[in-house]
Amino acid sequence: MDVSPQRPLSRRLFVTGLGATAAAASVPGLIRVDGAHAAPPGTGGTLPDGVFSLGVASGDPLPGGVVLWTRLAPDPLFGGGMPDRPYPVEWEVADDDTFARVVRRGRVVALPQQGHSVHAEVEGLRPGATYAYRFRAGGRISPVGYTRTAPAGSVAAVRFAFASCQNWQDGYFTAYHHLAGEDLDFVAFLGDYIYESVPRTTTVRTHEGTGEPVGLVEYRNRHAQYRSDPNLQAAHANFPWIVTWDDHEVDNNWVDEIPQDPAQQSPEAFRARRQAAFQAYYEHMPLRRGSRPRGLDLQLYRRLRFGDLVDLHVLDTRQYRSDQPATLEAASTDASLTMTGEEQERWLVDGLTDGGTRWNLLANQVMWAQNDRTAGEVDTFDLDNWDGYRVQRRRLLELFGSGSVANPVVLTGDRHCTWVADLEPDFDDPSSPVVGAEITGTSISSGGDSDPVAFQNTYRPIAEESPHWKYWDNQRGYVVCDVTPERMLSSLRLVDTVWQSEGATVRTSAEFLVEAGRPGVTVEYQEPRTVQQRAQSRRDSGPVYDVDDVDETADLQR
Structure with missing residues (x-):
């Protein structure tokens, strides 16, 4: 009709x-x-x-x-x-x-x-x-x-936003107030829709309940609390969402049937917890019946096509992955370590190489680009990220550079920071070719109001040793992407505070360009330092709260 x-x-x-x-x-x-x-x-x-x-x-x-x-x-x-x-x-x-x-x-x-x-x-x-x-x-x-609905046939443009990491206790969802007013075809959410942490009274607002959710009713209540936020409701009501999860929807840094703390959660207890978390997640997400949980499993990885312009490959990097390696040597040499599982990797490779669209975008949870955390001769890595699964990462990045994958761009959440990087099969080899780009978006609220000056001071010397990094920042917001056959322009939209429920403003802090047929990313625009300083001044003049969640470092290895 x-x-x-x-x-x-x-x-x-x-x-x-x-x-x-x-x-x-x-x-x-x-x-x-x-x-x-x-x-x-x-x-x-x-x-x-x-x-x-x-x-x-x-x-x-x-x-x-x-x-x-x-x-x-x-x-x-x-x-x-x-x-x-x-x-x-x-x-x-x-x-x-x-x-x-x-x-x-x-x-x-x-x-x-x-x-x-x-x-x-x-x-x-x-x-x-x-x-x-x-x-x-x-x-x-x-x-x-x-x-x-998605377009079909020849498509001239697609415009979407992606977001992640919305800790209720760390801040108000002020970014969604502004995202809801954008003109978008869809929103991609890349994980950490809820946080399973215990209620705290020293943060901006307090989680419901008395402890971490474990059973079905507890997970339902935690999801319902997040869903009660009017700004989040507005963002959901204005656009279709394409969702995937990371760890906090179940348990921090969980993998497959292994919890963060196996000494405190027996295998039987964690399987029951995982099943409850999966059920509550499905009940609160706009997912099709094909994703309805079946026992311990929930089918979440999938592909959505937007005419001949974009394939969006939605990944699940929690349900099928190997346990995090204990050492950097294991991360670098163990070919059995997998972030996706064999079946999902075959599915991804088949979709990336089918030649059906101009752009291949990956809705992904944790960082692909090598991300050292210390300056100098000693390197420090978070092995919960793709830095812990280097053999598989190299295999996929070599596929990116093989000529059989059209314009790959990885879209990532998790870090509570914006991190823009070129992708290379071997980040330690200066002659390694650039084969793609990664845009890691910041959080909606996780980490609270940040200190970008201290952040920059920490990472600027590390960046001098990491030439694949193009941009890094730790303020709150989301990313809007404009895709055409010729280019993908991604705009970082930042709010000046998440510690006040009303009155926060939004600004475009930076723009990142990926050109079709030219692997890698460039920074097209970056706001003057004076704008950051004004935003920092507003945060400093307002209330100060504890932060419930920061970029986890439990799996850092030197």
Whole structure:
């Protein structure tokens, strides 16, 4: 169905009108049913106000459709507050935000064993088109969300943002207030959506609960607390998201079935914890039914295509990886160490070399580029990063330089810093060729308000020994990427504080250019030092809080 909207959609309406909805009229004649369950009789009934307290979201856009998400949770921090029975939920997708021109309708059943979450996979939409959507349940109507399908065929441009690391206790999500006002095709989230750390009262705000989440209800409550943030809700409601995880969604630095602290968590206990964390993660993310957890497993690595312009390869570098090596020698020589597992690596290689698009972008969790932490003759590395898996890294980077991978760019989270680097198969060999680029984005809030002067003083002498580094900074924000057949321009968008809930401003602090056919990255723009100093002055004049999470150094090896 090709219907023109009565008036242009404005996804920015959600930023200024959170919770604003149209009148709760009944849905006439549902024209299709989405989901594995038909609504049994007698499962409905009136629900209390606030049943849509966690907002709405969409994700994984395809040329013909998206997945729509919500969760029924009138008492979100205490298990959700829903009766222990199924509830039918109706959804609508429209060409206009008044829903006068509805193009798809359907119904799913929100099940208690899925936390009353909803994952409605909508099909039959136009490629590259913007739509409004909403849900109805128990006489209540959700806020309006906006989504966009992926383009198809010949594509002139794609614009997206990527973000990571949003520790609730370290700061307010002020960056999302500004991200929600951008004009984007999608948002890629690269990991650490929640943090499993214990509640602290000396930070900006306090985690719910009494300790680290371990069971399903505890992980649900932690996710629900994060989802309650209005700025995060606005960012979800304005664009489709493509999500992956890192470690804090489960346990710091976990790998496969191994926790951070095996002496404190038995194998059986950690498997149960992993299963609970996976279930809660799926319940709160706009993922398709193919990612529904099955036992200990959740299928998260996947590929999304945006016409002939971009392949986005979404990685999972936690679920299948080998344990972190104990020494740098092992990291450098042990060919059995893997970050991805053999199956995911074959999948990645097949996708990178199929020649279907102009750009190959990797949605990745931890840094690829070699990242020394000390100046001088002694080198120090975090072996939880790709520095700990050097044989596999070299193998993949040699593939980048083989001529069979078009314009590879790695997009990374985790570091709570912006780190822009050329990628080389052997970072210690001056003659090693540049084969790609990596843009590591900073955190949304993790690390709190930073001290960029001290950071620069620490890393400037190390940078003199690391010529592949092009830019580094530790302030908070996100990255916006404009991709065309000729180039990819990435803009670092920084906020001046995350320690105040309102009034933070945003600025473009730097721009990074990757040109098609020319491996590597250049810094096209960098703000004057006086701008950084003004931002630092504002932070210094405001409140000061403890930081719950910093760039972990538990696996540093010299």
